[in-house]
Amino acid sequence: AQKVTQAQTEISVVEKEDVTLDCVYETRDTTYYLFWYKQPPSGELVFLIRRNSFDEQNEISGRYSWNFQKSTSSFNFTITASQVVDSAVYFCALSEAHPSSSGGFKTIFGAGTRLFVKA
Amino acid sequence: EPEVTQTPSHQVTQMGQEVILRCVPISNHLYFYWYRQILGQKVEFLVSFYNNEISEKSEIFDDQFSVERPDGSNFTLKIRSTKLEDSAMYFCASSEGLAGANEQFFGPGTRLTVL
Numbered sequence: 001a002q003k004v005t006q007a008q009t010e011i012s013v014v015e016k017e018d019v020t021l022d023c024v025y026e027t028r029d030t031t032y033y034l035f036w037y038k039q040p041p042s043g044e045l046v047f048l049i050r051r052n053s054f055d056e057q058n059e060i061s062g063r064y065s066w067n068f069q070k071s072t073s074s075f076n077f078t079i080t081a082s083q084v085v086d087s088a089v090y091f092c093a094l095s096e097a098h099p100s101s102s103g104g105f106k107t108i109f110g111a112g113t114r115l116f117v118k119a
Numbered sequence: 120e121p122e123v124t125q126t127p128s129h130q131v132t133q134m135g136q137e138v139i140l141r142c143v144p145i146s147n148h149l150y151f152y153w154y155r156q157i158l159g160q161k162v163e164f165l166v167s168f169y170n171n172e173i174s175e176k177s178e179i180f181d182d183q184f185s186v187e188r189p190d191g192s193n194f195t196l197k198i199r200s201t202k203l204e205d206s207a208m209y210f211c212a213s214s215e216g217l218a219g220a221n222e223q224f225f226g227p228g229t230r231l232t233v234l
Contacts, residue, residue, distance in 0.1 A: 037225075043208060045162070045225040091162060106152075106175050107223060109162040 002027050004094050004110035012116040013082050021077045021113045023092030029053075034068065034075045035093040035107070045091070051075065082117045089114045121145045123226035125211050131232045132201055140196045140229045142211030151194045152212040152223065153186065155179065162210065168194065201233045 003026040013019045025034065036048040049059065051068050059066050063080045079086055095107040124143045132138050144151050153165040166176040168186055185197045194213075198205055208230050212223040 035222075043230075044227045045210060047222055047224070050222055093162075106164040106167055106177070107154075108164065109154075111161045 002094050002096060002108045004092050004108055006090075006092055006110035006113050008113045009111070010114045010116065012118065014118050015084060016081050018078060018080050019082050019115065019117075021079075021090050021092075021115070023075045023077065023110060025073050025075065025092070025094045027094060027096060029096040031096075033095045035095070036066065036075075036077050037091045037093060037109075039089040039091060039112070041088070048077075048090075079115075082115075084117050084119050087115055087117045121224075123211055123213055123224050125209075125226035125229050127229060128227065129230045129232070131234065134203060134233055135200050138198050138201055138231065140198075140209050140211075140231070142194045142196070142213075142226055143192050144194055144211070144213030145215075145224055146192070148213035148215050148224070150174075150214045150216065151186075151188070152214075153196045154210040154212065154225075156208045156210065156228075157204075158207070165196075165209075198231075201231075203233050206231055206233045 005024045006022065008022055011019055032053045034051045038046040038048055049066055056068050056070055065078045067076045075092060089112045091112045092110040093107050123145055126141045130138055149169060151168045154162050155165055156162045163179060164177050165180045166186055167174045171188060183199045187195050189195065194211060196209060208228045210228045211226040214223045
C-alpha cells in the first residue's frame with residue numbers, strides 16, 4: 001500500500017532562514033512518481049515538482065531544491081532564504097506507475113506541512 | 120496557458136439535497152480525477168475516470184457519489200444526498216496521460232458547505 005508521511009505539522013521561521021520540509025513515503029512499486037504541491041491561503045494547489053523513481057538527481061529551481069533518496073524513501077524539500085510569500089501548506093504526494101487491481105491510478109497526499117514565514 | 124476550471128467556486132446546500140460540481144478539464148487531457156480536502160486536512164483521492172468509465176475509486180466514493188462526462192468538455196461530480204461530513208473543498212484534476220507519468224493539473228476547487 002502507498003503511504004506518504006510528513007511528520008512536521010507546522011514550521012515557523014523568520015524571513016531569510018532556510019527551511020527543509022520532510023517527506024517519507026512507502027510503496028511496493030519499483031516505478032513511482034513523487035510530487036510537491038503548494039497550497040497558499042487562497043486554497044488552490046500549485047504544482048512544484050515531479051520526480052520519477054529512477055531519477056535520484058537532486059534538483060534546484062531558484063530558491064527551491066529537492067533531495068530524493070531512495071535508500072531512505074525520502075523526498076525532502078528545502079526553501080533557501082525564505083520569504084513571507086512562501087507561507088503556505090506544502091503537500092508531498094506519491095503516485096504509483098502501475099495500475100492497481102482495479103485498473104486505476106491515484107495520487108496519495110501526505111498530511112501537509114504548514115509553513116509560517118515571519119517578516 | 121490552459122487550465123482546469125471549476126464551477127461554482129462555493130456551493131451551500133441543505134443536508135439531504137443533491138449537488139453537482141462541475142469541472143472543465145484541459146481539452147487534450149484524457150484522465151480526470153476528483154479529490155476532496157476537508158478543512159485543515161489532507162487532500163484525499165476520490166475517483167479517477169478514463170475512457171468514459173471509472174478506473175479507480177477510493178473507499179470514500181460510495182454509492183452517494185457519481186461522476187459523469189456528459190459531453191466533450193465537462194466532468195461532473197454528483198453527490199445524491201449530502202451529509203454534513205461532505206462539507207469540504209473538492210478539487211478536479213486532469214492529466215494528459217497516466218497520473219504518475221504526467222503532471223496532474225488541478226482546478227481552483229469548489230468549496231461545498233452542507234448545512
